[in-house]
Amino acid sequence: xxxxxxxxxxxxxxxxxxxxxxxxxxxxxxxxxxxxxxxxxxxxxxxxxxxxxxxxxxxxxxxxxxxxxxxxxxxxxxxxxxxxxxxxxxxxxxxxxxxxxxxxxxxxxxxxxxxxxxxxxxxxxxxxxxxxxxxxxxxxxxxxxxxxxxxxxxxxxxxxxxxxxxxxxxxxxxxxxxxxxxxxxxxxxxxxxxxxxxxxxxxxxxxxxxxxxxxxxxxxxxxxxxxxxxxxxxxxxxxxxxxxxxxxxxxxxxxxxxxxxxxxxxxxxxxxxxxxxxxxxxxxxxxxxxxxxxxxxxxxxxxxxxxxxxxxxxxxxxxxxxxxxxxxxxxxxxxxxxxxxxxxxxxxxxxxxxxxxx
Amino acid sequence: xxxxxxxxxxxxxxxxxxxxxxxxxxxxxxxxxxxxxxxxxxxxxxxxxxxxxxxxxxxxxxxxxxxxxxxxxxxxxxxxxxxxxxxxxxxxxxxxxxxxxxxxxxxxxxxxxxxxxxxxxxxxxxxxxxxxxxxxxxxxxxxxxxxxxxxxxxxxxxxxxxxxxxxxxxxxxxxxxxxxxxxxxxxxxxxxxxxxxxxxxxxxxxxxxxxxxxxxxxxxxxxxxxxxxxxxxxxxxxxxxxxxxxxxxxxxxxxxxxxxxxxxxxxx
Numbered sequence: 342x343x344x345x346x347x348x349x350x351x352x353x354x355x356x357x358x359x360x361x362x363x364x365x366x367x368x369x370x371x372x373x374x375x376x377x378x379x380x381x382x383x384x385x386x387x388x389x390x391x392x393x394x395x396x397x398x399x400x401x402x403x404x405x406x407x408x409x410x411x412x413x414x415x416x417x418x419x420x421x422x423x424x425x426x427x428x429x430x431x432x433x434x435x436x437x438x439x440x441x442x443x444x445x446x447x448x449x450x451x452x453x454x455x456x457x458x459x460x461x462x463x464x465x466x467x468x469x470x471x472x473x474x475x476x477x478x479x480x481x482x483x484x485x486x487x488x489x490x491x492x493x494x495x496x497x498x499x500x501x502x503x504x505x506x507x508x509x510x511x512x513x514x515x516x517x518x519x520x521x522x523x524x525x526x527x528x529x530x531x532x533x534x535x536x537x538x539x540x541x542x543x544x545x546x547x548x549x550x551x552x553x554x555x556x557x558x559x560x561x562x563x564x565x566x567x568x569x570x571x572x573x574x575x576x577x578x579x580x581x582x583x584x585x586x587x588x589x590x591x592x593x594x595x596x597x598x599x600x601x602x603x604x605x606x607x608x609x610x611x612x613x614x615x616x617x618x619x620x621x622x623x624x625x626x627x628x629x630x631x632x633x634x635x636x637x638x639x640x641x642x643x644x645x646x647x648x649x650x651x652x653x654x655x656x657x658x659x660x661x662x663x664x665x666x667x668x669x670x671x672x673x674x675x676x677x678x679x680x681x682x683x684x685x686x687x688x689x690x691x692x693x694x695x696x697x698x699x
Numbered sequence: 700x701x702x703x704x705x706x707x708x709x710x711x712x713x714x715x716x717x718x719x720x721x722x723x724x725x726x727x728x729x730x731x732x733x734x735x736x737x738x739x740x741x742x743x744x745x746x747x748x749x750x751x752x753x754x755x756x757x758x759x760x761x762x763x764x765x766x767x768x769x770x771x772x773x774x775x776x777x778x779x780x781x782x783x784x785x786x787x788x789x790x791x792x793x794x795x796x797x798x799x800x801x802x803x804x805x806x807x808x809x810x811x812x813x814x815x816x817x818x819x820x821x822x823x824x825x826x827x828x829x830x831x832x833x834x835x836x837x838x839x840x841x842x843x844x845x846x847x848x849x850x851x852x853x854x855x856x857x858x859x860x861x862x863x864x865x866x867x868x869x870x871x872x873x874x875x876x877x878x879x880x881x882x883x884x885x886x887x888x889x890x891x892x893x894x895x896x897x898x899x900x901x902x903x904x905x906x907x908x909x910x911x912x913x914x915x916x917x918x919x920x921x922x923x924x925x926x927x928x929x930x931x932x933x934x935x936x937x938x939x940x941x942x943x944x945x946x947x948x949x950x951x952x953x954x955x956x957x958x959x960x961x962x963x964x965x966x967x
Contacts, residue, residue, distance in 0.1 A: 350828075350829055350832045350833075351829075353832070354825065354828050354832070526818050529817060529818055529819065529820040529824075530818055532820070532828070533812065533816075533817035533824055534803075534806075534807055534810040534817065534827075534831075535814055536817070537800065537804045537807070538804070538807060540793060540795075540796055540800070540804070541793050541804045541807075543793075543795075544792070544794050544796065545791045545792070545793060545794075547751065547787075547791055548787065548791035548793070549793075549804075550751075550776050551749055551751075551775070551778065551779060551784075551785055552779055552784075552805055552807050552808070552871065553777070553778070553779030553780050553807050553808035553871065554776060554804075555776045556776070562814065608795065
């Protein structure tokens, strides 16, 4: 059982709250750095995908989990980033510059999409972003002179100032660095006034406004940051796959992204990573299990969609806080052993506020 | 010294005249209370001051840090920065955050860092965090919230939420505090605590309080002046005792003697 005795405000402000955090996160970092020597190349590529999705997920989490604005068209930002990266890299522009452009253009598009968010909320914002997603997908397919249309586009290997990242390992390290930086950035935002303003808008707009928070500024900012992260993820995605086409950025991709943060646990940075791991390992697990299932089930089309749907329903019903919520319970059980009670995380139904259509 | 002055305020929602030609001045350092039956327009006046509504006619002047200015020209998000903080009748806290987090959000108008400093959590950002925390702790100390510091608002009882909301308003370091029914939903003991706190806010922190309240015991205990409203109009203004004895106020709450006698005749 761990008891944290607070004697300094720094203990609340620092990212690592106690020695346990320092130890475990250092261990995790060490493992990730050593991963290319520990696991096979195929699994290293999967780990790279986890990180790419986690970067996009961080953006969507900031928007949906912390600012309370849902986007059903987030794959479009991924697409904008991927295509910007592809076009610029093929034009011979070095990787860091191209990446900055991908993030910047995506953020600019996010700013524009964020404008309706100042007026519409909830399901209506969902519809607005959904249609935005369709528009971008269509643009990518039709603007053939730049995007290559439905035939797709090949992208060269990234080159950072003469250093050619042509192996899986070197690209893995690039993704690792970007993921760590993005995560630290988000964590920093969340422990400072900007992040608190996002949370305030999520929980009560009227009250946020009367605390002096400029709703328009922070909502647009949230959209822009979220889109920038999705843009970066898109750029890395393009490099990882080496070939992109418009149908990779369709509504299913948007739904996957949303599914990822909901299953991971809305409103937690851990949830992003747990969700990304889920999203990448699930198809693998299904593929492996196909060999053991009777042919009628194993070879049936749409097995993956069914499993995703069932898992989502189970989570919404039994664990609304997602994978991170489940982990929180296990951790609390271990920390408090043997004093954990069953009802500890039971959510109190509150009848003080009418359930407003958010 | 005049702190807030409302002049001929009227607001109309469609065919309803919610507030009709209301004028009053709030002096620096007093507790000024609005009373009146349900639907009298008290909360609407509050929403006019915090700029959630815009008056159809009339104006509000506020003697803020930059001298007297027209509040009605300001966008709603500027009101807190000028030194006016408010609480809500149906508690509007940030439910999925801790009490401390809520209070820190109250410090928003005092933020010293921009997006980039926050993103890299620079030394300035860290020092600003320490300062914000110290100020929040002062308020926690003042309102005895130490016990609830790290508790989620969503799990707190109603009475504590009321206090947390007041604490959050105090965190903005206001000159004028607007309390919308601070004692509604509180038991007798909590209401007495609330009365002490309102007096402390006025005497120790030197903050002027403008409140809407129904509990006349609390009103007469803490108020310097009372304004009674009915149907959007001013009925009476003066000390709590004067207003309570005003025939117009008595009529608004209890009905007139004629009404009663007419009822009696019908019954007979």
